Amino acid sequence: MxxxxxxxxxxxxxxxxxxxxxxxxxxxxxxxxxxxxxxxxxxxxxxxxxxxxxxxxxxxxxxxxxxxxxxxxxxxxxxxxxxxxxxxxxxxxxxxxDVPYSVRSTALLLTDRMYWDATGRLEDTVRRGRTVFDEIFGAPLFGHLDRDPEAAETFDRGIADLSVIEQGGIADSYPFPATGTVVDVGGGPGGFLRTVLAGNPGLRGVLYEQASVLAKHQLDDPAVAGRWETAEGDFFRSAPTGGDLYVLKRVLHDWDDAHCLDILRACRRAMTADSRLLIVDAVVPAGNDPHPAKLYDIAMMTIFDGKERTEREFEVLLAGAGLRLLRTLPTPGTVSIVEAGLA
Ligand SMILES: C[S@@+](CC[C@H](N)C(=O)[O-])C[C@H]1O[C@@H](n2cnc3c(N)ncnc32)[C@H](O)[C@@H]1O
Incomplete structure (x- = not known):
């Protein structure tokens, strides 16, 4: 014994x-x-x-x-x-x-009732293996945001602040090609796409999002004028064709494996043999050391059945969608870039 x-x-x-x-x-x-x-x-x-x-x-x-x-x-x-x-x-x-590095809105989001109340029910989440957010707020997170403009404002601002802080470091961490088209799938209001296009004058971009988010896009910037378009759609069903690079930044961690497979398969159908897919998410390291990914992972589980994944978990997920993990690149922040191509 x-x-x-x-x-x-x-x-x-x-x-x-x-x-x-x-x-x-x-x-x-x-x-x-x-x-x-x-x-x-x-x-x-x-x-x-x-x-x-x-x-x-x-x-x-x-x-x-x-x-x-x-x-x-x-x-x-x-x-x-x-x-x-x-x-x-x-x-x-x-x-x-009033500073470009402000995380004030992100702090207000992460300590908002949406996180706080759901965290108070973490035991129920762990016992059942799914979020109880819908029981508390009457709808899953994104449905709640659709119905509650104040919560949506808190969420959008918090995510936008976080994006501003990290997007420069992420864009600098990948060797973007001189020419081609970047499709940012679920790219939010487009801050990351704008940063990538501004730093790479030979690239064009497509912001693929839901209509309500596209209505608030941030691509009207002289530095990227004439090099972008928006495309409205549902990333569970399809993604725009014609991309050389497909980006999924902070998207897959919102969803369980079944939903992620739908998103990845939609990207896979749009990709050609030369296209690359960039998953930008925290990657959970092995071992017992503290890592922000392990913290965010609990938050994901608590509010929307999402999860942060290990490199091996990404590999398995990608394989299930007919894709192959090529390499994982670090960024200066908490996320990594997992690059994939067709299997
Ligand atoms: C956590 S945010 C990430 C946004 C952005 N990529 C970033 O890193 O800031 C997830 C995004 O997925 C979008 N989204 C959710 N469901 C979608 C769907 N079915 N089709 C397209 N976009 C969707 C949301 O509108 C939201 O902007």
Missing amino acids: HEVRPPEPEEIGAAVRQVLGDCLGYLYPAALRVAVRLGVADLLLDGPKDAARLAEEAGADAASLHRVLRFLATRGVFREDAAGAFHLTAASHVLRT
Whole structure:
């Protein structure tokens, strides 16, 4: 029989502190959300301020705000000096509204009720093996977004901010050909396609999306003028033909394997022997080390039956759609580029 080794007495104190600290870990995103909603990072732009002044300007209770900011300072979000004034740090700068590297909207999305309430039911999700989002909100995530303009705004802004932060690094991480056509399948409002076209003047682009998203596209940029078109459609059924490169950025992780196979098969039908497919998603590494992909994976499972995948899982999925994994390229951010061709 396998022998279970109990912890040594000197290990127990640290283990208890770790587990109980982790049990209260949800207070960190809650506190972060308070600071973002009160606009504390923007309020510190004209210099350090104590909690009383910040509370007055933000319309909050000074003593409560001080306790929240003191807690956030333990994670490097703001820094409190000996006189009790709070300063901006790198982590608080990215929560400002007016900077190109802002993740303020993404922070508001990731701490929104859509994530928060579904996370509170994680046990049900794990027991059943599927999200309970529809039970909480009356519809699956994308259906909920269709019905609730405020939630849709929160979602679109959060995703757009994230895209802005990562798209330059992703575009620089792939050796795009000098000429050809890039089809961004489920490309959102087109920020990534615009970045790719702007950096590669010989390329043309097609933004393939649902009509409601195309209505808000961001391709009207002189740097890419005359080199793009939009195409409306359903990526489960088909993809536009004529592409040299097909991109699926942050799309497959939204879906279970059966839906992913439909999307990949639609791309496969549109591809020629020379076309390449680029899956841009987090790739879960082996081993026990922390990795953002393992964190995002739980969020995917919680809100829409999505998942982050290992390289092997992508290989199997691609094979099921008549495609072959050619190589996996890293990017400076949390995602990788999985390149595939026809099998
Ligand atoms: C998580 S977003 C990713 C957007 C973009 N690729 C990015 O990285 O920012 C997934 C996108 O898939 C699109 N989408 C969902 N269902 C679709 C369908 N059936 N056909 C085409 N696009 C769809 C959504 O409109 C959304 O823009």
